[in-house]
Amino acid sequence: MDDAEAHMRDLQKQRKQIENEINDIQQSCKHENVTIKPLHDEKGATIVRWVCDTCQFIVRYPTEQEIRDWVGYEK
Numbered sequence: 001m002d003d004a005e006a007h008m009r010d011l012q013k014q015r016k017q018i019e020n021e022i023n024d025i026q027q028s029c030k031h032e033n034v035t036i037k038p039l040h041d042e043k044g045a046t047i048v049r050w051v052c053d054t055c056q057f058i059v060r061y062p063t064e065q066e067i068r069d070w071v072g073y074e075k
């Protein structure tokens, strides 16, 4: 096993731990403060979602009216 491979395994282990910690926080969070935010999907397209301010969990999809209000608000 070369250095890059060992390093990669170490990084993936750390990422798994971080994902678990994020998951724990999101599971215990009540998502009391949410903000509508632009995000990027895996293809790089912009998507708009209600996101928890505390844990960054995607809480729900905005309605068309909420998107319209948000677009107006951003300008």
Ligand SMILES: [Zn+2]
Residues within 6 Å of the ligand: 026, 029, 030, 031, 032, 052, 053, 054, 055, 056, 057
């Ligand atoms: Zn939350």
